[in-house]
Amino acid sequence: MVSKSESRQQLRALRRGLDPALRLAESLATAQACAGLSRGVPASYAALPDELDLGSLHQERWRSLRAVFLPRVVGPGQLRWHTVIDGDQLRPGAFGIPEPDPAQAALVELPPRSVIFVPGLAFTADGRRLGQGGGFYDRLLAQRPDLRAIGVGFSCQLLDDLPCEAHDVRLSGLVIAGRVLAGRSA
16 A cells, blocks of 8 residues: 555545536535534534535525635644635635634534534545545544544545554545445444
């Protein structure tokens, strides 16, 4: 098996090379599937340009005056969550990713049993995830095992195997290209 670093390079290239029409179709299908997975306010993310984009889920919630919890980077491997009720509450943040403006979006502690949609470079059907390498989500999920972490990605991101270390946290489930897959027991 190749190292995590080599895997990340290969997977980033694969994700960047996706056909734009496929990227859009799989993002929309995944956002639609995710909309039915959370009874409360979902915790989500603003996508990097080559990540699966759940923006249509956010827009649908905001149009109906419902919130989304979105993260803000506050230090190495550290996220803080905010209640966002409108896209105008976002500003450019770490890594060029839109983040909640703390002056406009209330800081929140994610409620117990919240559904959190987690991006990644690759996933396996049993809930393993290879992230970007910053450890943001692994740290959060290790500290908050009460959260229901759902990995989201494109069809090309579902792999048979991934390098995994003791600190890597498995996900509760996956939504890949709009298809809901079970993960480990939550």
